[in-house]
Each structure stands twice: as C-alpha cells, then as structure tokens.
Amino acid sequence: MLDEIEIGCATTNSKYKERLDCAVVKIPKSSTLSGVFTTNNFKSAPVKDCLKKFKKKLNGNKLLVINAGNANAGTGLAGEKDLELLLNCVSSMTGVEIKNILPFSTGVIGERLKIKSLTSAFEECSKNLKKNNFNNLATSIMTTDKKVKISKKVVKIGNKKFSILGVAKGVGMIEPNMATTLSFVFTDLKIAESSLKKIHKSICDETFNSISIDGDQSPSDSSILVATGKNLINSSKLLQTFKKSLEVVFTELSEKLLLDGEGATKLIEIEVSGLKSKTACKEVAKKIANSPLLKTAAYGEDPNWGRILSAAGNTKHKFLAKNVSIKIGQIKVLNKGEIHKKYREALGKKEFKKQRISLAVNLGPSKHCAKVKSSDLTHEYVSINSDYRS
Known part of the structure; x- marks a missing residue:
C-alpha cells in the first residue's frame, strides 16, 4: 500500500531512550500537498517555516522531516537558526532543495534542539528509506502516547481502487483549531492542489478541530495531506467518494487520539x-x-x-x-x-x-x-x- 512513499526512522536517544523518535519521509515529484496548521499566536519555528513554504509552490521531490521530544517552540531566533542549520544538513545529505523540505517538531517547549544528535539521526533515516514503513513512522512521532495511531482504507470505484493511510500522534495539549498535534495522511490518487486543500480543511473542521482532551492548543499542531498521483481515476464520483473515505480515516485517527488521551478512560x-x-x-x-x-x-x-x-x-x-x-x-x-x-x-x-x-x-x-x-x-x-x- 502506497509503496511510492519511502520512510526512514531512527533514534536520537535524547528524551526517549532506545525508541524511534525521528523520521524522514520522501514524497515523489508527482505529489500534491495540503497543510493545515495551528492558529495559536505562539507558533513553533517548524510551523512558521512550513507556512512560508506552503505560500510558494512545492516542486520536485519533497521531504517531511520529523522529530519527537523537542518542539523547537519558544526558542526565538536561536531556534529558527537551529532549524535552518538542520535543514541545510538534510538538504546536503539528500539532494532535496531546502524549499521542498517540510520540518515538524513535537515535545517540550522552550528547549533548543540537539543539532548534533538530530543531524546524525536524520542521516541514518535518509540512508535507510523503506517502503511500507508506516508503523515505524507512527512510533517515531509519539511523545506521551501509549499507542501508535494508524488508520487505513482501500476504496473501489468500478474495477479500480485507491488507498488512504494516515498516522497521528497526540494525547495531551489537545484543543485544536486546525488539525491536531501531528498527523500525516497519504493517498495514491491524483488530485489537484486546490481540491486537496479544500477537502483537507473541511474534514479537519469536522474531525480534528472537533475534539478536545484538555483545552490547550499546541504551538506545533500540523496536519499534512499528500496525494502522490500514482492512481488516475476518471470518475464524476471520485472527489465525493474520496472525501467520504478520507473523513472515515480522519475520524478514526481523532478518536484514537482521544482514547489514548493522557490518562483517558472514556x-x-x-x-x-x-x-x-x-x-x-x-x-x-x-x-x-x-x-x-x-x-x-x-x-x-x-x-x-x-x-x-x-x-x-x-x-x-x-x-x-x-x-x-x-x-x-x-x-x-x-x-x-x-x-x-x-x-x-x-x-x-x-x-x-x-x-x-x-x-x-x-x-x-x-x-x-x-x-x-x-x-x-x-x-x-x-x-x-x-x-x-x-
């Protein structure tokens, strides 16, 4: 499923000992992307960087680079410079232009990134990109989560089919006004960027934007929706079918967040x-x-x-x-x-x-x-x- 998406994961052994805590996701040139981000006035350095990049056109191969344990929020200009240094290193390792590298961080607010250990870990990720590595991706983005959160769906239209797969993290500081915490959802359909953005925002409003664990909105909240363009299905029903199927995946992910909420039982x-x-x-x-x-x-x-x-x-x-x-x-x-x-x-x-x-x-x-x-x-x-x- 979605074998055009390649994922590498590694551990920095920083906050979470001997546990995957960072990932690199390689997305093919043909992909279109949509991003929905926190509306918190206090945004992390990665969120601000992503917002700037989404205002421009993302062309060519694209990367998502993710670390858990440190949000790189509340770190001022130093945090932005740390991020720039890190992205330069990743670009040198992979050959992907910085303008096409989207960073995501989640964890403790107010602490500087450990650049040396992250650079080493991202290099390991980049050298070990694998297909169908979504379980490890779901693990590597966790913070206080107890369970991985994955949802997938295969949908048939006539004699053709398409796939949707999503991963998410987050069990505390959840009162989203965008998406919630971190979520990455992929489909192999070819969908125009304008349609993808409209559908993404609409479904976030009905799912991730309609849950709450503790009423606190994170400065790092990000949701990314990727359409790889592998499957071209010509059907008048396609967008509506896709939207309904995507809503099922987003609903399942948002409910998994709630049921794994910090200490939650109901x-x-x-x-x-x-x-x-x-x-x-x-x-x-x-x-x-x-x-x-x-x-x-x-x-x-x-x-x-x-x-x-x-x-x-x-x-x-x-x-x-x-x-x-x-x-x-x-x-x-x-x-x-x-x-x-x-x-x-x-x-x-x-x-x-x-x-x-x-x-x-x-x-x-x-x-x-x-x-x-x-x-x-x-x-x-x-x-x-x-x-x-x-």
Missing part, C-alpha cells in the same frame, strides 16, 4: 443543536467538552447533568431555560426545561459506565447542530503532566 461525544448557527452550536459544545467538572464526572461515572447545563449556559450564546432538552445516550433527562418523568438516576449511571458516552443538548428550535468529542479527566492526567519534564 470518549464523550457531545451534540449541541437549536442555536442560530452551526458555529454557535460548536462553541457551546466545546464549552461542555472542556468542562473539568463534566470530564471528572465522566471519569467517576456520575451522570451529573447539572454540569452540562452549567457549562452550556456559560457562553455568549443566549437561550431560554424552558427550551432546553438533554439526552444521555437514548435516555431523556430533561425535556423543555423539565426533568423527564421517566428519568431515573440509575438509567443515566448505566450510560456513564460505557466507554463511549453520548450527550445530546437541544437549546432551541433551530435545525443547526454541531458535534464535539472529548475525553474524561483522571488522576493519571495530573500525574503525567506534573512529571512531564522529569
């Missing part, structure tokens, strides 16, 4: 409807998703629906209490501002014991709605993040 899906716009519904859904009180209630398997109400009401969007209805799973809890006559605490408790908790909150007569997914908040999250740099 996935919470929140649907909010009835406000004047989809944007308003999404903002309220995110407010509920980020409520520490709701997240801890989910961990404790306590169907404390008052916390849902409280979070929903704590936004700029106005609604009448008499219009509010809430469901936990298929259980009606609140109906038009009144406790449903058939609701019993034991019914809500049963729903909160599930690994996937579904909440539906209707706030008015409008047909607009939005979904956001979140995770619970546990003791382990505190332990991991209080000990992160140790």
Whole structure:
C-alpha cells in the first residue's frame, strides 16, 4: 500500500531512550500537498517555516522531516537558526532543495534542539528509506502516547481502487483549531492542489478541530495531506467518494487520539443543536467538552447533568431555560426545561459506565447542530503532566 512513499526512522536517544523518535519521509515529484496548521499566536519555528513554504509552490521531490521530544517552540531566533542549520544538513545529505523540505517538531517547549544528535539521526533515516514503513513512522512521532495511531482504507470505484493511510500522534495539549498535534495522511490518487486543500480543511473542521482532551492548543499542531498521483481515476464520483473515505480515516485517527488521551478512560461525544448557527452550536459544545467538572464526572461515572447545563449556559450564546432538552445516550433527562418523568438516576449511571458516552443538548428550535468529542479527566492526567519534564 502506497509503496511510492519511502520512510526512514531512527533514534536520537535524547528524551526517549532506545525508541524511534525521528523520521524522514520522501514524497515523489508527482505529489500534491495540503497543510493545515495551528492558529495559536505562539507558533513553533517548524510551523512558521512550513507556512512560508506552503505560500510558494512545492516542486520536485519533497521531504517531511520529523522529530519527537523537542518542539523547537519558544526558542526565538536561536531556534529558527537551529532549524535552518538542520535543514541545510538534510538538504546536503539528500539532494532535496531546502524549499521542498517540510520540518515538524513535537515535545517540550522552550528547549533548543540537539543539532548534533538530530543531524546524525536524520542521516541514518535518509540512508535507510523503506517502503511500507508506516508503523515505524507512527512510533517515531509519539511523545506521551501509549499507542501508535494508524488508520487505513482501500476504496473501489468500478474495477479500480485507491488507498488512504494516515498516522497521528497526540494525547495531551489537545484543543485544536486546525488539525491536531501531528498527523500525516497519504493517498495514491491524483488530485489537484486546490481540491486537496479544500477537502483537507473541511474534514479537519469536522474531525480534528472537533475534539478536545484538555483545552490547550499546541504551538506545533500540523496536519499534512499528500496525494502522490500514482492512481488516475476518471470518475464524476471520485472527489465525493474520496472525501467520504478520507473523513472515515480522519475520524478514526481523532478518536484514537482521544482514547489514548493522557490518562483517558472514556470518549464523550457531545451534540449541541437549536442555536442560530452551526458555529454557535460548536462553541457551546466545546464549552461542555472542556468542562473539568463534566470530564471528572465522566471519569467517576456520575451522570451529573447539572454540569452540562452549567457549562452550556456559560457562553455568549443566549437561550431560554424552558427550551432546553438533554439526552444521555437514548435516555431523556430533561425535556423543555423539565426533568423527564421517566428519568431515573440509575438509567443515566448505566450510560456513564460505557466507554463511549453520548450527550445530546437541544437549546432551541433551530435545525443547526454541531458535534464535539472529548475525553474524561483522571488522576493519571495530573500525574503525567506534573512529571512531564522529569
């Protein structure tokens, strides 16, 4: 699958001993790329570099160079110079022009890159490029992740088929407003850059941009979508079929992020409807998703629906209490501002014991709605993040 993509991985033995923590991905000349990046005002040096390069045309062979353990963020001009030196070294090793090398870093903020060990590791990566090396790529981009995150799909159109494969990382500092953390998704289709960008942004909005673990947006968030151009399928249904299939892959990756969230034990899906716009519904859904009180209630398997109400009401969007209805799973809890006559605490408790908790909150007569997914908040999250740099 996608054997035109070559990947080399290595270890620097810096933050993660005897574990892959950097990668080089070689992308063929025929490829088109799309990138979606963090909207955090405080951007890492690699993100700023990628944004500049995406404003220009990427031609010829292209490389993705990735390191985990150090975000190269909050390092000022020194961090930018470190990155420039590193990219010069990679260009010399591979013969790929710097303008076509896209860097990605994830990890601790405020520490300088260890150029010597990274240069050596990237040289090893470049000398050992392999086909079908996606499992190692998924491992090499991890930080506090416990599990690799891969999703793949093969789709048939008539007597032809195309492939999509994606990898992602991220279990903390996740409140994306772009994609989330790092994700790299590849397809062997030939798709025009303009179409690829439009589809990529749209799907990010519905998947990665609709999840939250802890409400903190990273300065390193990046999502890259690559279409290699190997398969040319002439079909009027192609783009729509591709978009639906890509959304399946992105949804699976985003849910894997949530279920591997730092200390997470549950996935919470929140649907909010009835406000004047989809944007308003999404903002309220995110407010509920980020409520520490709701997240801890989910961990404790306590169907404390008052916390849902409280979070929903704590936004700029106005609604009448008499219009509010809430469901936990298929259980009606609140109906038009009144406790449903058939609701019993034991019914809500049963729903909160599930690994996937579904909440539906209707706030008015409008047909607009939005979904956001979140995770619970546990003791382990505190332990991991209080000990992160140790």
